[in-house]
Amino acid sequence: MMSTPTVLVLPAPGQGHVNPMMILSHKLVDHGCHVIFVNSDFTHKRVVRSMENNNGSSSTIKLVAIPDGLGPDHDRVNLGELCDSMSRTMPSELEKLIEDLQLNEGIKVTCVVADVFMGWALEVARKVGIKGAFFWPAAASVFVLQYNASNLVADAILDSDGLPISEKPLWLSSYIPTMEIRDLWWLNMFDPFVGKQMFKYMMHCLRNSNLTEWFLCNSTPELEPEAFSLLPNILSPIGPLLTPNNNNTISVGQFWEEDISCMSWLDQQPQCSVVYVAFGSHTLFNQTQFTELALALELTNRPFLWVVRQDPNCTNKVSLPPEFKGYKGKIIGWAPQKMVLSHPAIACFVSHCGWNSTIEALSNGVPLLCWPYFGDQFFNKNYICDALKVGMAFDSDENGMISRGKIKEKVDQLLSNENTRSRSHKLMEKLKHNMDEGSTSSTNLSSNNRQLL
Known part of the structure; x- marks a missing residue:
C-alpha cells in the first residue's frame, strides 16, 4: 500500500x-x-x-x-x-x-x-x-x-x-x-x-x-x-485561495484574535450600506491622518466597520479624536475578513491593497477604495483601478495627507458609480467559477x- x-x-x-x-x-x-x-x-x-x-x-x-x-x-x-x-x-x-x-x-x-x-x-x-x-x-x-x-x-x-x-x-x-x-x-x-x-x-x-x-x-x-x-x-x-464562507469557521493562521461580534452587527445593517475599512497587518498612521480618517467616516453618514489593529508591541500609538462619536460605526481590533467581505451589508472596502485583501474583495464583488502603504500594494492599486477598473484611489496632498473631505468625496463617488459595481460583480462570477x-x-x-x- x-x-x-x-x-x-x-x-x-x-x-x-x-x-x-x-x-x-x-x-x-x-x-x-x-x-x-x-x-x-x-x-x-x-x-x-x-x-x-x-x-x-x-x-x-x-x-x-x-x-x-x-x-x-x-x-x-x-x-x-x-x-x-x-x-x-x-x-x-x-x-x-x-x-x-x-x-x-x-x-x-x-x-x-x-x-x-x-x-x-x-x-x-x-x-x-x-x-x-x-x-x-x-x-x-x-x-x-x-x-x-x-x-x-x-x-x-x-x-x-x-x-x-x-x-x-x-x-x-x-x-x-x-x-x-x-x-x-x-x-x-x-x-x-x-x-x-x-x-x-x-x-x-x-x-x-x-x-x-x-x-x-x-x-x-x-x-x-x-x-x-x-x-x-x-x-x-x-x-x-479562499476558505469556504462559513460563519462557524475560525480562520487558522491569524496573528490576532478575530472579533466575530461584528457579524451580528453587520446582520443589522441595510444591504450594501457598510463601508468596511481595514489596512492589514503592517500599515501605520500618524495621529493627524488617523484623525482625518475617523472624522471622514462620520462625514459619510454611512454605517462603517473599521479595523483598528491592537498591537501592544507597536510604538506607533494613535487615539480617536475627542469630537469623534462613531454612532453609526463599529470599531474592532481584527476582523474575520473573509466572512465580512461576503456579507451582503458591505458596500465597499477601504483597503491597503495587500494581495490577499484584494483577492478576497474581488471574489465577493466588493469594489475597492485604494490606500496602499508599502511594497507591492502600489502596483496592486494600479491594477485594481487601471486594468480591472473595479476601484478608485485616494489622492494625497503635497504633504502626503488625505483630508477628511477628500475621503468622503471618494467614498460617495465610488458608491454612486454603477459601472464599477457592475464590473466588480462580473469579475466575481469569473473568480467563483475558478474555485x-x-x-x-x-x-x-x-x-x-x-x-x-
Whole structure:
C-alpha cells in the first residue's frame, strides 16, 4: 500500500504569507496529504495564541517552529534585518527539523513547498534529497516583474542594487498596466537601504528557481491573463485561495484574535450600506491622518466597520479624536475578513491593497477604495483601478495627507458609480467559477499535487 505523502509548508513570517499558505495546506490535506506547517518561532507563537483565544484548532495540520535568529524581544519591523537573519539561521534549522522528524517521529517529508521569500529552503530540500516547489503569494504580474529583474539589470534599467538608472516607466505587456519605476515593491520599503537588502535577498531566493519545475501562484488567468501568458510554462495558477464562507469557521493562521461580534452587527445593517475599512497587518498612521480618517467616516453618514489593529508591541500609538462619536460605526481590533467581505451589508472596502485583501474583495464583488502603504500594494492599486477598473484611489496632498473631505468625496463617488459595481460583480462570477471543481486552478492543484508527490 502506498504511504500518505507528507508536505512541509514554509511561509514567510508575515500575515499575508501565512494566510494563503495555510489555506493551501488545508487543500493539500483534502487531496490526501499530511502537512507540516513550519513558521518562525516568533510567528508560531502568535498563530497558536490567536487560535487559543478563538477556540480554534488545526488538528489536521502539524504546526511546528524553527528559530529565525532574532531574540524574543526583537520587533522584527526591519524586514532587511529579518531576512538577513533568516537566511543565516533557518536553513540549518530546517535541515535539522527534517532529520529530527524522521529519526524521532518516523515522519519522512516527501516535498517542501516554500514561499518564494523563503527560497533558500529549496537548497535544503535538494541537499536532503526531497522535491521542492515555490509558492508566490502575490499578484502574478508582480512575479513576472520579479522573475525578470535580472534582465532589467542587464538592460541597464536597474543597477545591481535594484535602484533605477532610468525614470522611464516599465511596460511589460499591453494588459499589465505601465509601472512607474518608483512603484517597484522593493523601492517602497521606507528605508532605501532596506529596499536594497530586500532586492538582493529576493534575487538570491530566485537563484534557486532551477531547483523546481513548479511555481504555484495565488491568482488565476481570469484575473491576470497576460501575466500567465508571459510565463506559460513556469507559473501555475491555483487561486484564488479562499476558505469556504462559513460563519462557524475560525480562520487558522491569524496573528490576532478575530472579533466575530461584528457579524451580528453587520446582520443589522441595510444591504450594501457598510463601508468596511481595514489596512492589514503592517500599515501605520500618524495621529493627524488617523484623525482625518475617523472624522471622514462620520462625514459619510454611512454605517462603517473599521479595523483598528491592537498591537501592544507597536510604538506607533494613535487615539480617536475627542469630537469623534462613531454612532453609526463599529470599531474592532481584527476582523474575520473573509466572512465580512461576503456579507451582503458591505458596500465597499477601504483597503491597503495587500494581495490577499484584494483577492478576497474581488471574489465577493466588493469594489475597492485604494490606500496602499508599502511594497507591492502600489502596483496592486494600479491594477485594481487601471486594468480591472473595479476601484478608485485616494489622492494625497503635497504633504502626503488625505483630508477628511477628500475621503468622503471618494467614498460617495465610488458608491454612486454603477459601472464599477457592475464590473466588480462580473469579475466575481469569473473568480467563483475558478474555485469550482474542474476549474483551471483546481485542475492545476491536483496535477501539481500528483507530480510533486
